[in-house]
Amino acid sequence: MTSSKLTPPPLQNDCFALPPGVKWTPVADAHAMLQRRLDVVVGTEVLSVRDAFGRVLAAPVIAKRSNPPAANSAVDGYAVAGATFEAGTHVVALVDGRSAAGQPYSGTVPKGQALRILTGAAMPVGTDTVILQEDVTLGEQEIAFRGPLKLSANARKAGEDFATGDEVLPSGRRITATDMALLTASGAQDVTVRKPLRVAVISTGDELAEAGESATPDQIYDANRPMLLSMAKRLGHDVVDLGRIADNREDVRAALDDAAQRADVILTSGGASAGDEDHMSALLQETGAMALWRLAIKPGRPLALGMWNETPVFGLPGNPVAAGVCALIFATPAMGVLAGEGWQEPEGVLLPASFEKRKKAGRREYLRARVREGQVEAFASEGSGRISGLSWADGLVELPDEAMDIKPGTLVRYFSYRDFGL
Ligand code: AMP
Numbered sequence: 466m467t468s469s470k471l472t473p474p475p476l477q478n479d480c481f482a483l484p485p486g487v488k489w490t491p492v493a494d495a496h497a498m499l500q501r502r503l504d505v506v507v508g509t510e511v512l513s514v515r516d517a518f519g520r521v522l523a524a525p526v527i528a529k530r531s532n533p534p535a536a537n538s539a540v541d542g543y544a545v546a547g548a549t550f551e552a553g554t555h556v557v558a559l560v561d562g563r564s565a566a567g568q569p570y571s572g573t574v575p576k577g578q579a580l581r582i583l584t585g586a587a588m589p590v591g592t593d594t595v596i597l598q599e600d601v602t603l604g605e606q607e608i609a610f611r612g613p614l615k616l617s618a619n620a621r622k623a624g625e626d627f628a629t630g631d632e633v634l635p636s637g638r639r640i641t642a643t644d645m646a647l648l649t650a651s652g653a654q655d656v657t658v659r660k661p662l663r664v665a666v667i668s669t670g671d672e673l674a675e676a677g678e679s680a681t682p683d684q685i686y687d688a689n690r691p692m693l694l695s696m697a698k699r700l701g702h703d704v705v706d707l708g709r710i711a712d713n714r715e716d717v718r719a720a721l722d723d724a725a726q727r728a729d730v731i732l733t734s735g736g737a738s739a740g741d742e743d744h745m746s747a748l749l750q751e752t753g754a755m756a757l758w759r760l761a762i763k764p765g766r767p768l769a770l771g772m773w774n775e776t777p778v779f780g781l782p783g784n785p786v787a788a789g790v791c792a793l794i795f796a797t798p799a800m801g802v803l804a805g806e807g808w809q810e811p812e813g814v815l816l817p818a819s820f821e822k823r824k825k826a827g828r829r830e831y832l833r834a835r836v837r838e839g840q841v842e843a844f845a846s847e848g849s850g851r852i853s854g855l856s857w858a859d860g861l862v863e864l865p866d867e868a869m870d871i872k873p874g875t876l877v878r879y880f881s882y883r884d885f886g887l
Pocket residue numbers: 668669670672673685686687688689690734735736737738782783784785
């Protein structure tokens with residue numbers, strides 16, 4: 466077992482530096498770089514299996530017992546030694562007693578006789594086959610049925626699902642509701658899991674007003690922070706809400722200092738490009754550990770990636786659509802690595818488009834999309850301030866870096882938000 470005191474080393478400060486001279490970074494290269502440079506940053510702890518739902522396994526789970534632990538009946542019926550009965554009619558004496566789930570029969574069933582057995586009950590000594598009760602005529606102290614019997618019919622073998630010592634779940638797995646059944650059946654008591662990844666979320670911009678409060682006409686509500694906090698929560702991380710920060714270099718600096726102390730990764734939005742008020746990119750550049758990635762992606766202005774006091778920072782664009790898409794395409798898989806789940810990219814499905822679009826070569830495009838009657842619909846406007854489209858959509862369509870002429874019926878790759886883990 467991994468010691469809970471063991472913590473991985475801090476990330477190197479130049480982890481996002483791109484080779485000099487690189488201009489537009491293809492999405493695939495950015496992904497490869499993130500995968501190469503990032504590693505798990507959270508330690509481990511031991512939890513009772515009861516509390517493990519939603520946590521990430523830090524070690525494989527090895528079955529402590531087989532499933533089923535002992536041979537048992539798959540149906541309600543009568544247990545016999547199957548080989549004894551050939552073709553033809555048989556009338557067989559019933560042994561006194563029965564075997565029920567949790568209440569096994571303690572005796573031995575003599576050859577040529579039968580014992581009443583219920584679903585889930587241990588196969589009694591002397592038997593290997595169960596005759597369905599529907600295939601039997603029941604008398605006072607005997608049953609009648611037709612042979613031949615299929616040997617071992619309606620009986621589950623010990624360990625036929627998994628055996629003691631089998632690896633039932635791998636390290637890195639985020640435990641699902643169905644995994645809880647498997648973990649419990651395998652006899653797990655304590656499991657070694659990752660401590661939750663702490664994700665700090667900061668919004669920047671003088672124009673931002675707080676959700677639920679009054680706003681002047683020249684203000685907009687901070688829409689990114691609630692979205693990013695909710696995404697991080699839904700992905701299974703712990704969140705640290707650091708609020709809105711004005712477009713002021715020192716305030717942004719203080720917010721990053723605070724975030725780096727309290728979190729394992731920082732998501733910011735706004736101020737990520739190279740304008741006068743783009744303090745996020747300026748500050749990250751100051752540390753010398755910043756890559757202002759001109760990503761070949763639409764939507765998405767430059768994504769500022771950097772390290773702040775050894776904590777990775779994703780400086781997402783301010784436009785909510787671009788912030789949402791960049792969070793899904795870059796921050797989500799990266800947070801998976803930091804959290805110990807490993808890099809996971811959704812596979813998506815190829816489905817016929819119901820829309821038309823001519824796409825130029827050069828950058829990958831993501832459209833807000835949803836599936837209706839087996840076809841992919843795209844949101845009418847591609848404007849990256851159109852927040853309504855984010856919510857209208859159930860996912861994204863990914864159009865490749867190359868040019869593409871999409872007509873109704875053209876196959877396009879669709880990822881539902883769920884595919885990203887949301
Ligand atoms: P910026 O990247 O800071 O230049 O912002 C680009 C656009 O996104 C501007 O129109 C901002 O007002 C808008 N924006 C920035 N942050 C947010 C936010 N948290 N919620 C909604 N819109 C935002």
